[in-house]
Amino acid sequence: MNTRRQFLLAGAASLGLASFPALVRAGKASARIVIVGGGVGGATAAKYLKLADPTLQVTIIEKNPVYIRPYGSSEVLNRHVTMDDLQVRYDALRQKHGVAFVFDAARSLDPTAKTVTTASGTVLAYDKLIVSPGIKLRYDSLPGYSEQLAETQVPSGWIAGAQTALLARQLQSMREGGVFVLAAPPNPYRCPPGPYERAALMTEWFSRHNPRAKVIIADPKDSFVTDETAMLGWNRLYGFQPPAEYRGKIKAELKPSSQPCALEWIQAKTGGTPQRLDAKTLTLHTAGGPIKADVINVIPAMVAGQVAFDFGLTNDSGFCPVHRSTFESTLHKEVHVIGDASVADAMPKSGFSANTQAKWVARVITEGLAGRDPGTPVWENTCYALAGKDYGLFVADVFKIKEDGKIGRVNKARYLPFDATPAQIRLSAVYQQAWIQAFTQDIFA
Numbered sequence: 001m002n003t004r005r006q007f008l009l010a011g012a013a014s015l016g017l018a019s020f021p022a023l024v025r026a027g028k029a030s031a032r033i034v035i036v037g038g039g040v041g042g043a044t045a046a047k048y049l050k051l052a053d054p055t056l057q058v059t060i061i062e063k064n065p066v067y068i069r070p071y072g073s074s075e076v077l078n079r080h081v082t083m084d085d086l087q088v089r090y091d092a093l094r095q096k097h098g099v100a101f102v103f104d105a106a107r108s109l110d111p112t113a114k115t116v117t118t119a120s121g122t123v124l125a126y127d128k129l130i131v132s133p134g135i136k137l138r139y140d141s142l143p144g145y146s147e148q149l150a151e152t153q154v155p156s157g158w159i160a161g162a163q164t165a166l167l168a169r170q171l172q173s174m175r176e177g178g179v180f181v182l183a184a185p186p187n188p189y190r191c192p193p194g195p196y197e198r199a200a201l202m203t204e205w206f207s208r209h210n211p212r213a214k215v216i217i218a219d220p221k222d223s224f225v226t227d228e229t230a231m232l233g234w235n236r237l238y239g240f241q242p243p244a245e246y247r248g249k250i251k252a253e254l255k256p257s258s259q260p261c262a263l264e265w266i267q268a269k270t271g272g273t274p275q276r277l278d279a280k281t282l283t284l285h286t287a288g289g290p291i292k293a294d295v296i297n298v299i300p301a302m303v304a305g306q307v308a309f310d311f312g313l314t315n316d317s318g319f320c321p322v323h324r325s326t327f328e329s330t331l332h333k334e335v336h337v338i339g340d341a342s343v344a345d346a347m348p349k350s351g352f353s354a355n356t357q358a359k360w361v362a363r364v365i366t367e368g369l370a371g372r373d374p375g376t377p378v379w380e381n382t383c384y385a386l387a388g389k390d391y392g393l394f395v396a397d398v399f400k401i402k403e404d405g406k407i408g409r410v411n412k413a414r415y416l417p418f419d420a421t422p423a424q425i426r427l428s429a430v431y432q433q434a435w436i437q438a439f440t441q442d443i444f445a
Contacts, residue, residue, distance in 0.1 A: 031056055031369050034116055034126035036106045036307055038062030040071075041132030041339030041354035043093060044443045048362040050097040053369075059100040061118060065090070067444070070191070071351045072436045073160035074198040077168045078205040080389065086160055092445050109311040111332040128365050131313060131320075131329075132339045132354065133305025135159070135190050141301035142183065144277035154279055154296045158190065170295045171202060177212035178294030181284050183274040184219040185299040188319075190340050190349045192225035193385035193393065195299055196265075200230070203238055203263040204388045216293075217265045218286050220273040225348070226385055226393050229416050233387025233425075238263050243270075252418040274298070302349075304341035311335075319343045324401050325377060326364045327357055336361045345407040347399055352381045355443065377401065384432035392416070392428025 033049055035042045038060045046058050067088040075081045093099040104118035109129075116124045137156055139147045150156045155163035155170070171180060180202060184195045199217050206213035224230075228250050234240035239257035242250060243265075266272030271288015277298065278284075284291045284298075303309075303318030313320045313329050320337040321330045327342060329335045338361055339354035347353045356379045367374040382396040395414050402408040416428055 031127045032125060033058045033128050033130065033365065034124050035060045035130045035132065036116065036311075037132035037134060037305070037339075038064070038067060038090065038101070039132060039134050039339070039354070040069075040351040040443055041134075041358045042130065043067070043090070044355045044358035045130050045132065045338065045362050046099045047093060047097055047443065048359050049366060050099060052362060052366040054098065056366075057100070058098075059102060059124060060090075060093075061102045061104060061106045061116065061124065062090075063103065063105040063119075065103050068160045069440065070158070070160040071439070073157070073164050074194065074201055076164055077171055077198065078201045078389070079168075079172070080201075083165050086164075088440060088444050090444065096445075106307050107310060109332070109335070111312075111335065114334065127334070129335045130358075130361060130365075131308060131311060131335060131337045131341070132358070133307040133341050135302045135340045135349070136305050136309075138301040138303060141186075142274055142277055142298055144279060145298055145300060149277075149279050150298070154277065154282075154298055156298055156300060158185075158194075158299050158302075167295075167297055171205075172209075174210060174213060174294050176210055177214075178210070179214045179216065179292065180206075180295045180297070181216045181218060181291050181293040183277075183284055183296065183298040183300075184217055184221065184224075184272075186220045186301050188349055189299070189302050191383065192348050192350070193230070193383050193395065196224055196226070196230055197385040197387075197393075198297070199263060199265075200234060200237075200387050201389070203234075206262060207238070213262065215263045216291060217263075218272045218274050218284055218291060219266060220268050222267045222269050225383065226395050226415060229393050229418070230385070230387055232418065233391045233393060234261075234263055237388045237391060240265075243267065250418065302340075308337065308341045313337055313341075315343075317343065324405065324407050327361050328364075336364070346397075346409050347379060347407055348381055348383065350381055350383050351439065352383065353379070355439070356380050379407070382435070384428075384435055386429060386432060390426050390429050392425060392430070392432050394428060394431070 046060050049058050068086045104120050107119050108117045114126050139145050155167040157164040157167045182199050199215050203215045231242040232250050235254050240261045240263050273287040276285045282293050308314050308320050315321050320341050321343050322337050327336045327338050329337050338357040340349040360377050364374045379399040385393045397409045398411045399407050400410050
């Protein structure tokens with residue numbers, strides 16, 4: 001395996017540790033790399049910069065001393081994991097790899113002086129800056145919704161934390177035969193299969209603990225990533241009957257059912273688009289009419305994390321335009337933006353995307369400091385999801401810069417095959433759990 005491929009495709013900590021230290025030794029020993037954001041993108045970049053060149057001065061500015069991983073967080077809702085299981089510490093990055101941390105909020109950027117100032121007034125100078133701010137939820141994108149409501153009554157939980165725990169308590173204590181409504185987000189949003197996995201996991205959980213409960217997805221879209229394979233799983237597990245246009249696309253036998261399904265997906269074209277929330281009556285008003293609920297989970301529209309706005313890195317889309325070959329901002333030189341906040345064309349907003357982008361940017365920086373060409377980028381993404389605890393799904397892609405200058409998908413096969421055996425489906429669920437562990441190790445160990 002050549003070094004460029006090692007840099008991009010190292011999927012587990014053992015592979016990264018074995019292959020990286022020898023990649024780049026020469027270069028600007030005193031180079032100062034400041035990283036804003038200690039999530040998947042920022043932590044990956046820090047680790048792989050230090051693996052490539054231990055002499056680099058790498059500092060992460062992160063306001064939270066403990067990271068709460070969003071990937072896999074919906075499994076708190078069905079008690080498969082706990083909130084404590086989502087916590088990841090930075091000890092290995094600090095002690096093993098020599099990454100410095102400033103636990104503070106980044107507030108402003110001076111691209112001319114090449115400094116970042118934090119909320120407490122600390123000023124950090126940089127030679128290269130990496131910004132990985134994640135997302136900001138636009139609570140006001142749904143009339144009647146607000147951050148205050150999200151924290152107290154109608155949680156989102158799309159940024160894992162206290163709202164995740166609140167939603168879990170609401171769902172697990174929902175009255176017998178109650179209704180859970182999930183208001184799905186418009187494109188683009190973090191974790192394309194995520195809202196639908198969340199709804200499916202709760203459908204499975206209710207089947208055992210609240211069998212008369214109902215799960216409704218109110219969607220402003222007519223399709224979603226993994227939709228065909230997900231609906232096949234829903235059909236097999238819950239008796240879900242896919243919309244007519246999907247029945248010809250799903251190349252597998254569907255189980256007929258004359259009974260109402262506990263899981264309902266309302267597409268945009270059939271009135272699913274959320275229009276406003278009435279929190280007092282717990283009613284979600286959609287284009288097709290009001291839906292009264294016992295628990296409502298709103299996943300609102302998203303934009304780049306607030307720091308990207310504070311740093312002047314966003315455009316009218318609410319995300320950060322970048323040069324595709326380097327992920328350097330088109331608005332500020334020597335500033336790279338990775339992860340959910342970047343405009344990465346066909347690449348989804350996912351942890352896997354952030355991880356592979358971070359590895360590439362680490363290569364761009366270290367090779368650039370050594371006066372070498374980093375080569376041609378290739379990125380990957382795999383989104384794992386569950387139709388049920390033991391029913392795994394995935395979408396896997398490879399990306400390159402295409403002739404039009406944008407990042408595009410170059411692979412053909414993407415999804416779990418329709419003719420996958422029960423053993424393969426179960427194995428896909430095992431892969432999902434194994435991936436979470438290996439992925440976390442790759443970033444933080």
